[in-house]
Amino acid sequence: MKNGSSHSHHILPPRVYLGVGAALLILTAITVAVSFFNFGPYNLLVAMLIAAGKASLVALFFMHLKYDNKLYMTIFVASVVFLAVFIILTMFDTLRRDDIYDIGAGPIRDRAVMYDSVAVDSTITGADSIEAVSDTTINQSPGQ
């Protein structure tokens, strides 16, 4: 499959594309259907697993990663891996900072100017923002 004359590119039969398209539509139907059931904290996990499956089908068959030079697969997978590192480390900080410090992560400017002019629930925003502002100031001096 890999060799052959370098000019004959790998041409897939149409049934591969149609089959993958059908699989993607079925997975779409499944993900919509399961969204009406509540798995609690696993909702996101289930939805993301199905999305990852669909994305793999698109990348492997539509984008030809399964058949092409594996260099392209390496590049693409590397970008996804680095993205995962980026998001996971950020989430560690966002969700778990207050396990170590006595402050949690929060919006830097909870009390933006816009909150003064808009009729969003100002009492709760106000209370949050005082905390957040003091959090940010503490945060500036990591030595404490």
Added chain:
Amino acid sequence: MAQATGQPHFLQHHFTDVEQQRESAKLGMWIFLITEVLLFGGLFCAYAIYRSWNPDIFHNAHVHLDIFAGTLNTVVLITSSVTMALAIRSMQLGNRPATLKFLITTLLLAAVFLVVKYFEYSHKIHLGQLPGKFYTFGGIEGTNPHIFFSVYFLMTGLHGFHVLAGMGVITWLIVRTQRNAFSAEYYTPVEMTGLYWHLVDLIWIFLFPLFYLVG
């Protein structure tokens, strides 16, 4: 000069052969695509942060998105990916009329996607379900529900611009196919546009459940 004779007209002088030219184009395209992954990746990270800070808002606000419209657009975009893949395949076989047919279908499906998006957006603008200080909707419980719509409009908006850009490139492909610029030997622009188009589809595959389904 003797070397130049017999070489295909689409082969640029700085490549050894057609295959090297094609592989180089593909490598460049993939590098561009990973910058796209990282561009959207930053926004996915923003989504993750805001969702973890405001889980109740994301849950209460996401029910205001139209699951039917979102599912319809997912189906439309997946179908357009199939037609795009078939357009490339037709050109690989040197079948120009079929390529044109599939490219035009892809273009039309992209237009359908944007029309559905237009109706969704205009409905939200009408209700005031908008980002930041433009938010005037009163029907969502919790503090700062506008945050959800900021993330929603930013991510789907950037994706929408990508669909629009894709439509521009596909139009250019249609014109060039009509002018007989591509053949079974040379179809790199069609193939590269296909890669881009599939990535746009791939990003939507994640946006759809994150906003419409799990919130």
